[in-house]
Amino acid sequence: MFDPKKLEQIAKQIHDSMPQPVKELGADVEQKVRQVIQGQLNKLDVVSREEFDVQTQVLMRTREKLTQLEAKVAEMEKKLSDSDSGNV
Structure with missing residues (x-):
């Protein structure tokens, strides 16, 4: 976990x-x-830099997908709204 x-x-x-x-x-x-330092560091609730970087990339991809999905939902809502307005 920590750089030796x-x-x-x-x-x-x-x-x-x-x-x-x-x-x-x-x-x-x-x-x-x-040994004492390693023991104390192991007690801390931390992640390695590598794991942090991996999770940061996962979060960035998730945000991109969320943004795309939000745009699609907004587009579908607009189409639905437009078609409902035409039927009134």
Whole structure:
């Protein structure tokens, strides 16, 4: 769901900002930080950028179809109205 490179970058920034004695604990700290960040991000109700883009395209196509259908309905209503006026 999330870009692993960005997650790595955030974990590294957090690791780099830690005091030297803590950093000396090694890769274990960085791995734990990465796990905590990933866990917290997974709890969020978010979608990936790819999924967002796909849904945006679906919405745009749906809007186009809706606009076309509205135009057809308006045209049919006009024809119906015109034919009803002619019969009066």
